[in-house]
Amino acid sequence: MLIRIDPGSDQPIYLQIAKSIETQIEGGALRAGERLPSARSLSASLGINMHTVLKAYAELQDRSLVEMRRGRGGVVVSETTGIDVMARELVGTAKRRGMTQDEVQRLIWDAWR
Amino acid sequence: MLIRIDPGSDQPIYLQIAKSIETQIEGGALRAGERLPSARSLSASLGINMHTVLKAYAELQDRSLVEMRRGRGGVVVSETTGIDVMARELVGTAKRRGMTQDEVQRLIWDAWR
């Protein structure tokens, strides 16, 4: 787990960590099922606070890239599962707002370009 | 801004706050453009920590219900803008994973049931 931190960057530390891990996942260096280092160990090796690492992990969880669980830690999820969750959330809010299926499809079509 | 907190609930405080505000937005009690109370004032009136309120606000921001900015505070977003962002994020990750437009449409269709 190779993660570099630039304290003088304009980007916050937790985003630097999240982005670093994200690129490793997208690049194939981290594959589905692999575990992330524990927040404590990573924070200790980086010399930062544990909460900062946890915030980065939460960011990755929000994007459905990793799955966090108490007592176990974080694991990289299958590449195909994440987008399903996003689709379900999108459909859920669309339904709550009374949108039709056609309107959602048009939304997707507009967002594509 | 009427928000009740149940300390003995199984749900965390920040989710109770987020859900309470969400229902007020959905119900029309909070309309687009209205400001949320500052995290400090709300936390003081509830007798809880400011960070807990900020976490609730961040949750609402993730769902594109409110927009947070430094120095200004949080304002309720127009009801129609939120789902556009979700659609763009969905399309963005779909493109990064090399999915076609048809596959995304099928994903939406499957998620609709």
Place this chain on the structure above:
DNA sequence: ACCTATTTGTCCGTATGTATG
């Protein structure tokens, strides 16, 4: 144009709870 107060953003530290192995 300047200054000041307000407000969120980030980070740190600590403590407690709870699920996992």
Place this chain on the structure above:
DNA sequence: CCATACATACGGACAAATAGG
């Protein structure tokens, strides 16, 4: 039972953006 690890909540500090006088 016990060690590990995240989840939540508290408190404090400083930075940065905003609004208003």
